[in-house]
Amino acid sequence: MATPLTGQVDFEVHGKVAHLILNRPEKINAMTVTMDEQMNSYIYEINNNLEIRSVLLYGKGEKGFCAGSDLTDLGEYGSNWEYRNRFDRNLDYARAIWLIKKPVVASLHGWVIGGGLEMACASDICVASPDAKFLAGEIRWGWHGGSGQTQLLSHRVGPGNASLFLLHGEPVLAADALRMGLIQELVPREEVLNRAIVIAESIAEKAPIAAQMTKHMVRISQSIPLETGLLYENDSFAYCMTTEDAAEGQRAFAEKRKPEFKGR
Template identity: 45%
Template sequence: MTQDVLFEVDGAIAVITLNRPQKLNAVTPEMADAIVAAVNQCNDSETIRCVILTGAGEKAFCAGSDIGELDTYETPWQFRNRPDYCDAIRALLKPSIAAVNGYCFGGGLETAMSCDIRIASENAQFAAPEIKLGWIGGGGMAMHLAHSAGMSNAALMIMTGDPVPADKALAWGLVSDVVPRDQLLARAREIAQTIASRAPIAAETAKLNLKAAHTMPPEKAIEYERDLQTICFATEDAREGRAAFKEKRAAVFRRR
């Protein structure tokens, strides 16, 4: 790990904080490795049930990759095969929430969109500015934006590189909620606590199901959903859920 990426666990909730506010939390190769390590720790944990990703400071969630580091790659092929922090976030098995404060640009936008749920502070701004520097995003930018905001809005962002404010991001479906800056983490924790209280196998399976819904033809996606439902139905947690319902008490889920 590195001091530029903080990792903390509070009960069933893990928080990954990009901690380089003086550089707008721009990600270095060392930080990318630390994000991978944090993801692996979350995936290996039997107790972590939800992960929050945020940025330190008031100005930025993440401004993307540190542009000053990009010239250290000797060839475009080496750049192509670098460890990608967006891939790391997508590799999370646990439900994830991006708590977006300030600038969410480039790879930062891709990182936020790689999370399952996104909430934003009122000062958040979202942009795909790579075109202003001569390239395009490579961490899932087009795919995520097209699915979240629609093709026209995705094209507008990718082809102009201009930022979108939080209220417009909410209207477009890029985020689920916009809150005052000082309430952002509290709102993220509130959502995370709710998810953590649900059956964890079902929550993780729901994540797989949503991913499949993006990529499979409708008939196959529904078939896959039914298979996943059957797997969940066979767990001890599902039996506990049914028993708790009959006995009119709160269920105690144990990830079994």
């Protein structure tokens, strides 16, 4: 009998920030089907709990953020056709990150490989340490990633840089990932998680409707023509201005105090 694979995805809520924690450090947080199921089980709570306003994503252990899927566990997804339809079965952890409506801040260190890279691409803001190494090495084994690797990465860093990742199949260092725009900040290893927490908590203090609409509009900008996007942005802005939070923001500005946003 095969030895059961250990590891889990922990879910914690600290104030207004939900923490998604990959907890399989002995395997560089390589994702199993069980961990995939756990990740997907948290998304409904994150999207529908009004107390949660932002999300922090990180992996435990010194070796890295995530080594992607555990290839020894892929058979647990079922047949090739069942694996192809994993989106419909809520069985894709990178897709789960993409489906989070609230801003996601990822803290990255060490190895960020395959599905780990896809989770980073599905996040809104990435903070990394200098030891971070990004790898889309699937091409070396006969396939490419299937959960955003060719699409989200291309949107994030441009087609030429994405092709370097995907076709060359060699590690990309943190400094180059910063230059390409894959990550937004590069900070010392001992500070990377704390910096990501600061950003996530700062976002959580903002008006939640405006924050979610802003995330939505940034995504929209990647899919529609600029002129259409500008019109859509104006409509989104007009909606935000009808909220109680917008009225509170205006009062707080006039009264020179910190606003108290309620998400209404």
